[in-house]
Amino acid sequence: MPVQERKQKAREQRSQLIVSAARELAEAEGWDAVTTRKLADRVEYSQPVLYSHFKNMDAIAAAVALEGFGELTTALTEARAAAKAAARAGEKSASEGLRAVAEAYLDFAGEHPALYQAMFVRPTQLTFATGEIPASLREAFAAFREAVEPFARPGTDGESLTELFWSSLHGLATLQAGARLRQTHQQERVEVLVGLIAG
Known part of the structure; x- marks a missing residue:
């Protein structure tokens, strides 16, 4: 070498x-x-x-966050693929992929609280919602969008619906981490959110 x-x-x-x-x-x-x-x-x-x-601690935290986005994308993609396979086998409904993505996201946030903070809570130099988005952020958003877009009603922007779904999950994850929500009712909240998106 x-x-x-x-x-x-x-x-x-x-x-x-x-x-x-x-x-x-x-x-x-x-x-x-x-x-x-x-x-x-x-x-x-x-x-x-x-x-x-x-350059500084923020740059280190941003590198941690980028690593996390790759892991989140994998978790969301695997959850949705498993749900799609179950739906094809007739075991689950079509909205199960959306539910699986929601559960995978909340599980990820709960299992990796510091990583989740680096990704979504700490100030960062990472760019979101612009043309300069790093690949791992784009891929994570695409995993959300693939789960949500089948439920976009005519005239509804699929990207905006995806942002709404993601921000709702982020709010749930953040409030749950801060013990601001009833710890025993996460599944019920997921069901309500999936019902609102899937109709």
Whole structure:
């Protein structure tokens, strides 16, 4: 392997190590506990090395968020595919794919609270709803849209309906995480939301 390629690979591995360490620390102690000093200690590199990879903590959190969007896309796609297979087998209704996406989203938010914060709550330099959207964000939105669009009524913009569905799920996830909703009624809320979208 050429020297330049080896250096580039080592740099990418260091960057991934920093992102993984930030994510682990955030999930264990919350984002307030994630500092460059703690990260440098954890990955056994100096703070200047961290800054040679990432401009600041916001850039590290954005890298964590991008990783999360890839994982969210996988979770939504797999949930919808399983529901579609069950619907083809006659075991479930057509709206089951929408329900599966909603449940997968809420499960993801509940299982990865710090990752979810990096993706949707913390201030970020990531661009949403513009032509400069990173690929992993576009793919996550597309997974939502594929589930929602079959239920768009004539004259209804499928993208706006998707945004409404996503923002409703985000509100549920955020309120649930803050213990602002009845913990035992998540399924009922999902049913109501799916019913409103699917008709």
